[in-house]
Amino acid sequence: MDRKKPYIAVILIQSIYAGMFLLSKAAFDVGMNTFVFVFYRQAAATVFLAPLAMFFEWKNAPPLSFVTFCKIFMLSLCGITLSLNFYGIGLIYTSASLAAAATNCLPVITFFFSVLFRMEVLRLRTIPGITKVAGIAICMAGAATIALYRGPYMKLLPHHHLLGHHNSQEHQVHVSHGTKWIKGCLLMLISNIFWGLWLVLQARVMKSYPAKLLFTTLQCFLSSIQSFVIAIALERNPYEWKLGWNVRLLAVAYCGIVVTGVTYYLQAWVIEKKGPVFLAMSTPLALVFTIFSSAFLLGETISLGNVLGGILLVGGLYSVLWGKSKEQKMDDGICLTADQKESSESEQEIATKIPPSLPV
Template sequence: MWSVGVTAVMVAVECLEVGSSTLNKAAMNKGTSDFVLIVYSNAFAAIFILLPSTFIYYRNRTRPPLTVSIICKIFGLGLISCCVQTCLYVGIGYSSPTLSSAIVDLTPAFTFILALISRGIDCDFVQGASTSSSFFLSLLYIVQTSIIREYPEELMATFICCVFVTIQSTVVALIAERNPNSWRLKPDMELIAIGCSAFFAVALRSLAHTWACHKKGPVYVSMYKPLGIVFAIIMGVTLLGDTLYLGSVVGATIVAFGFYSVIWGQSEEEKMIDDKDIDSLKSSSPKAPLLQTKSIFCRN
């Protein structure tokens, strides 16, 4: 039942993230800077969502102390997250959410390879800007899992990381975006995209992925990325007016079938492992040696 809950959360997060990317593309089409969009999204998420949530959550409970080592690791995590968002948003700006989602399908493969290389993560499951985001996203899951196992406070770690990303992305935006008018917020599609991105693509997604990495590991989390292309095709056609091609339909169907096949296979594997554990417990019970000894004496 717990796996079903994690699966439901991850599918919902993928759907909301693709919806946010679609709104971001619509805002970019109207002239919104992708670099400024990253800054405002993370700033809004940190100030208006994660900071109040952190105060409320830790109002009556004590949190583990933050060490310099943990803060430095979260700073590195924020740097990776900044690279992920920058590559992803730039890729969406030059292409579309559908193509970006298709390239992000490389994430599970990168994550699995990096998990094997790192050796510190449990691996029981056995266009140019966008491809980089897949690699950085895989690296993000690996580092995120390592940090949250050492400091198991998902909300606090997500808030600190979001603050670091805001600072880091601001530095990048000041260098890359030279037009001062790009920083002016307009009460139109730009503000809607920033608000949705702050809530769904930054705060909710980061918190859900951190929690899922803690519970299931980085490879499990990365398996849901290919599902995003299905949502991207649907939203691209309905909201952005993209043309629906037969190849897109066939590809989305194959991805959906493959995704549910993997989920089904994983559930069957977990059942087999549970059955083996039950059998091993039965064979190692105190009665088993007595029965085996008795049968030996009878044969003699």
């Protein structure tokens, strides 16, 4: 069961992200400012996590040096504040499904940064290494299929938006082929570059500050301050800062408490156990969940391209995971052989030092 926990965790993480895509898009469609939204979700996450961090980890927390604090500040700025703000603007120009599809370049970005920082080894002369590269290529092909190929449409439910916001298929097709869609994809790409860099560098910073809950809380707190500075500089209208009992409050509470509060902690745990590439390679699941959730909850139609792209994404995901598991077994076998050899040499040295016993 311990071996299955990381897999269960990434499935839960991507399910939560699918809900984030849907609720965020719904909030932006009714006119919520993206910069204000990012501030509120980070503030909600900080309020939710701070008491838990104080109760569970404050007494046993390692000392926080100034250098480590600066690293966490930059992590929060790049990986959370800038990434979420670029993501929010990009989501306005696209749709929930397209936003989820854009995140599938994250595995390639994360893998590139991991190789660049020598955290991941690319062995092109081995079958597992070739399988990992092929899996990434399949994931990219799946994302491209969903973004570029439509095909026949399959309507699962009557076309009705759960939150009462009309979003017709014709409007989606029009936006996806316009200049707004191109801008949205570019902003999503920039957001994922920051996100991938955050995933990789987070693993290094956690080595000097392993208290995951405090680490996550501190990132949320710093990101709240950074997001507030950006939001107050770009949005001065008091009406845009008001939250009522509507989809805006629901999206802020969900993204702040569930996504930022719970998911960031789970991500830190998965990165510690399996590494950043393992987490990044689970992102295609969020797209699959988003497509079918949009169909059942928002009444959107599913195209043949979405189905084929989803199949390719899942196939590429398991291809990479298979390659990583085989490489892990190979590394474990090499380490075991080296330990056995070292143990055998030690026994031989001890045997040569012990004098033969005298006959009685």
